[in-house]
Amino acid sequence: MSHRVNVAILGATGAVGTELLELLESRQFPVANLKLLASPRSAGTTLPFRGENLPVEAVSEDSFQGVDIVLASAGASTSKAWAKTIVESGAVIIDNSSAFRMDSQVPLIVPEINPEAAAQHQGIIANPNCTTILMGMAIFPLHQVQPIKRIVVSTYQSASGAGARAMEELKAQAKAILENQTPSTQAFPYPLAFNLFPHNSPLNEEGYCEEEMKMIRETRKIFNAPQLSITATCVRVPVLRAHSEAVNLEFSRPFAPQQAREILASAPGVKLVEEWQANYFPMPIDATGKDEVFVGRIRQDLSHPCGLELWLCGDQIRKGAALNAVQIAELLIEKNLLKSSTSAVSV
């Protein structure tokens, strides 16, 4: 038995929005009707879905009537502005923004990690930060075997984290520099091509940027480990759309690299990429467009007897955003957790 559901994508024209559309089609998500919504500025165009060109409509008070699931990826202010309308209309919003992630009433879900949290939803489910999802995928299977005590992570984040416009800006900057011209900056505060800089999200009083605090707080919430010690350094690098992370883990007892390797080799959504002879490990260009989080270079931390080092890459738009959101939607259907579940059409 499967239910067909009515879906809306809010922010359909963005980098994550177009990926959502592609995933709904390629994963044969049981869409009855699909509504593409965007700001009035982006409305009016069409996007392809299952051989049809669907119109992108300007979002309005009436947009969510009859909709079961809203996949929202239009930024925190848009999500905050429309969440109440969406919930009152009877839909569940799976929100890719940071608007509700740390709200204690809102489940924050990576389906491979904490699917059980979905049952608590009250109309809103939050999709975690991309960097957080990717790290969680690689380390939660280890955490289940032996609880992690402390995480020291450094990120290598692609332009896509700042949207489609930022990816185009990176390419335009590279072209300008190669032609000895001055690169222009709009999406980012500084040139990213042939350069890198600490993540440009706002800093708190302790000197951590928002992106780093997301990794810290969201990982604790997803893992249900409020005391987990985490520090992060988030950095933007001139890569198009996959993030990488160097992760140092501390456990209470030694964690044999070989055991970690075996655990991750069979972990859902994880691909172990370690060709030691060829010095071949996860790389952004290989992870781009892939569903799995690529993990490798698993090794004993030489500085700590209970430490483990690993390296990962994952597609920031896919598992880091759109794929995880679609998986949450699939979970809601599978567990009959849509508010409209009782009335959904059995096909």
Added chain:
Amino acid sequence: MSHRVNVAILGATGAVGTELLELLESRQFPVANLKLLASPRSAGTTLPFRGENLPVEAVSEDSFQGVDIVLASAGASTSKAWAKTIVESGAVIIDNSSAFRMDSQVPLIVPEINPEAAAQHQGIIANPNCTTILMGMAIFPLHQVQPIKRIVVSTYQSASGAGARAMEELKAQAKAILENQTPSTQAFPYPLAFNLFPHNSPLNEEGYCEEEMKMIRETRKIFNAPQLSITATCVRVPVLRAHSEAVNLEFSRPFAPQQAREILASAPGVKLVEEWQANYFPMPIDATGKDEVFVGRIRQDLSHPCGLELWLCGDQIRKGAALNAVQIAELLIEKNLLKSSTSAVSV
């Protein structure tokens, strides 16, 4: 009083070699005669120095007669092949390769850190690995105030670490990708443009690459701290010539960020770059061509009461290689540590 000395650059045509030439001129190094040496393949060309075009000669048994200082930057095998000849000819070799760094008879020197070690030389002085020098510059001033217990470092290393050819390859790859062509790889095993990968130096049985082991072993030797716990993840990024590093330090007691900031603000060869309001911190494009190691984002590690996080960028060719070598040469003159010191001409 200053002495004029005869200098030879071995590997004059490489990325570091040409920077050595520029530094000898711009720092008004007291050169009497300068000899440019390279492999027979690279010989025959000329390079500019103080308004003259000096010939690049093929290195031979006779090349080092009358030379006081050899600045060697032609790789470990070349240094190993010529060191004995150089030392026997009465010159001191300041070697930029890894050939002698961990030799207990050979001082490994960063002049701001352990200048006193130069007095022990027996004709060979080793210039440390670039990544090691840059990190050492930023953390030794803190280590002096309170000994560091443990270092967890992740690097963001530019193409220049693999030489001038690698920098050209990165640009050519970026151009190819922007034109929808397949990038070619020769200097690196994988495309670096719009990509990154774990450092491509050989791996040991524990899964650490040579670059990481250099950071671990060389830092201990330079700091004279054989028990210092260090782990490193070294990564190549598509940046032209400055390295960046995310450094996590653990002390025995808390180290106040403000105190660290004050120490580093007055540390020799270090430039504190922290504009918190503007979210402006060290960036490779700003550190390129500069002598100082740029340090910033100094903050309390949220995962450990005695932890401190910092971020640094430094020109890999300059302080990471050529500048440090020239500074060692200046130190030898200043401390009368040339083997020819007694016979050098007073001017």
